[in-house]
Amino acid sequence: MNKTIALVIFVGFLLTSSIGISGAAAGPCNKPLPELFNQVSPAVVFIYAIYIDPFKLNNRVNMAIGSGVIFDDEGLILTNSHVVFGRQAIFVTLDDGRKFPALLLGADPISDLAILKMPNAPKDLPKVVLGDSSKIQIGEEVIAIGNPLELEQTLTRGVISGLNRIIQENQMPLVLPLIQMDAAINPGNSGGPLVNLCGEVIGINTATMSEAQNIGFAIPINLAKKTIPELIKEGRVIRPWVGVHGKLVEKEALAILNVPLTDGFLIETVEPGSPAQKAGLRGGELPVMVAGLEILLGGDIITQINEMAIDSPEMVVKIYRSLKVGEKIAITYSRMGKKMEAEFIISERPILPSDLLSGTSSGLMPQSKRLRPGLPLSW
DSSP: OOOOOOOOOOTTOOTTSOBOBOOSOSSOOOOOHHHHHHHHGGGEEEEEEEEEOTTOSSSOEEEEEEEEEEOBTTOOEEEOHHHHTTOSEEEEEOTTSOEEEEEEEEEETTTTEEEEEOTTOOSSOOOOEEOOGGGOOTTOEEEEEEOGGGOOSEEEEEEEEEEEEOOOSSOOSSOOOEEEEOSOOOTTOTTOEEEOTTSEEEEEEEEEETTOSSOEEEEEHHHHHHHHHHHHHHSSOOOEEOOEEEEEOOHHHHHHHTOOOOSSEEEEEEOTTSHHHHTTOOOOOEEEEETTEEEEESSOEEEEETTEEOOSHHHHHHHHHHOOTTOEEEEEEEETTEEEEEEEEOEEOOOOHHHHHTSOTTOOOOEESOOOSSOOEEO
């Protein structure tokens, strides 16, 4: 996908607008399913977005389908980025059948969240209550409401199967923990709500596990609540960018090859025009397969950033979160066994080709074939 839809930024939007955010429920809830459906479904919308491929002569027009939830008094809609990002036209169908064009107010392909605005939205629209995903427990009953395969306002039920799940098929700057549930979700459910028995939205449905049944994933709503204000104000999430892709050096795996490598972050590729490339950092050239894990050897190994050693996945996340756009950082790295150092200014992460590929022209939900640690990371 080579064209992106312009992000429409409403500078005058008041961040103090009434967003339906609640604290923890006063007590355990066990509302009947019909009551839950009647409470939440009026605020669930059907989304279809059009993408025209300028490089094709036939089958140029594609459509993505998904769901979304109205979450504030202005009629703003929370959905998945992969449903609406990079589309030329977006349309929303309300629960009562009325259809409206929508504008992309902000999108973040990394967290797979986006905000839509209906310019001519009617007044007094229903809205959901955004709950607290830190309170959920494995085994808790949940429902999903959405528009799978264009079957509008479909309810499925299940339980929370796991928490803090890490799934990743493409490289990402920061791996995000997701909610795993067994409520059935299908293409068209993307962006729809995962709801607890109090009727609060605790997640946004986002992905399924391929070659499996009843394994779905949702973005925790607490992450969405942190992201919403920045998407409204800036139209994007401002993230630091070093411009390297790679993996932590795994001694056990590399011992099989008897390859002497320094502990740290092995750079496999470097983004053109990135701070890392300008500083002279290099990626690898030799692809090898070790214990089922593909590794590109020969690149520099970052051992420290700002004198903080890179020796664990937790440290990678901690260091990444400490980086600030415009900040000058010092990197220590190893090249062919030789210790080297570099300094450069952190840039804001731009839109990358992989971000555009995260959206599917058919509207299918993202699927992952892998669910395990040791996956590639990007900074």
